[in-house]
Amino acid sequence: MRIGKRHRRCLVRQAPVPILGTECPSILFNRPTFPLVSIPTLVFISFFSFQIPKTSIPHNPFKMARQFFVGGNFKMNGVKESITSIVKNLNAAKLDSTTEVVISPPALYLTLTRELADPKIGVAAQNVFDKPNGAFTGEISVEQLADSNINWVVIGHSERRVILKETDEFIARKTKAAIEGGLSVIFCIGETLEEREANKTIDVVTRQLNAAAKELSKEQWDKVVIAYEPVWAIGTGKVATTEQAQEVHAAIRQWLGASVSAEAQANVRIIYGGSVSEKNCRELAQKEDVDGFLVGGASLKPAFVDIINARI
Numbered sequence: 001m002r003i004g005k006r007h008r009r010c011l012v013r014q015a016p017v018p019i020l021g022t023e024c025p026s027i028l029f030n031r032p033t034f035p036l037v038s039i040p041t042l043v044f045i046s047f048f049s050f051q052i053p054k055t056s057i058p059h060n061p062f063k064m065a066r067q068f069f070v071g072g073n074f075k076m077n078g079v080k081e082s083i084t085s086i087v088k089n090l091n092a093a094k095l096d097s098t099t100e101v102v103i104s105p106p107a108l109y110l111t112l113t114r115e116l117a118d119p120k121i122g123v124a125a126q127n128v129f130d131k132p133n134g135a136f137t138g139e140i141s142v143e144q145l146a147d148s149n150i151n152w153v154v155i156g157h158s159e160r161r162v163i164l165k166e167t168d169e170f171i172a173r174k175t176k177a178a179i180e181g182g183l184s185v186i187f188c189i190g191e192t193l194e195e196r197e198a199n200k201t202i203d204v205v206t207r208q209l210n211a212a213a214k215e216l217s218k219e220q221w222d223k224v225v226i227a228y229e230p231v232w233a234i235g236t237g238k239v240a241t242t243e244q245a246q247e248v249h250a251a252i253r254q255w256l257g258a259s260v261s262a263e264a265q266a267n268v269r270i271i272y273g274g275s276v277s278e279k280n281c282r283e284l285a286q287k288e289d290v291d292g293f294l295v296g297g298a299s300l301k302p303a304f305v306d307i308i309n310a311r312i
């Protein structure tokens, strides 16, 4: 794909990713690129902004309205003893009360986790089936999760897309079934390394999102948190740069506006996953369209608390 002048201005060094559509993210929010205020007002604003620590300056009012979200995906790790200890540590820790926290243990330990965890902490299954019941050996239904007080589910994780060959359509059907059954969904999308190197990042995430948009009504996006997890950054220690993450998140937000609704564009949370740690979370959390994280390996460690508290 040819990258126009406007793209080039908005692209950063290490992220040769085309932005969806023709405009840079700042233009997508209809924000002027320079303030339309008088000189004395500007002087006043700049004087006071020097007095306020940078971290407390809100990037934009929409971000303020979206509750920060941190998910812990335990994947196929842990047994009764270690999961009990992780949950008890979380219960005892001082967690940022403005952050929504959801942990996702393996299926066998969902009810144990729900019973042990502080009610403020949500619990998510790592998968669900798209059919309501019947002869589907090994699967778990939406109704069974809801009946066990499990209110969240992770759908479309790249490990299921890549290793278990789940298709965009199957993932979209599961998402619809989950939402119709009263669950909220952490909907995972992201490109492989080859796709990124072929400059296809936005094409891939758009294709994955379009499949879900075919199944969901505009209102049902209220129940979705989108997790952008570049496959090459998962479990590799290779975290996306803050610019790479922001760039794709901004494109996803633009897609929400164009393909779902203005409300979805303003309100749907877009979280980042892929080698998030206590070291890189603060910088990522500052980005305008990064509304939280989906954490794998570090969610099994005490460092998870620091990631939950990335903004304090």
Ligand SMILES: O=C(CO)COP(=O)(O)O
Pocket: 073, 157, 229, 233, 234, 235, 236, 237, 273, 274, 275, 276, 294, 295, 296, 297, 298
């Ligand atoms: O896949 C992930 C969360 O769903 C990310 O895993 P890591 O944080 O271990 O890279």
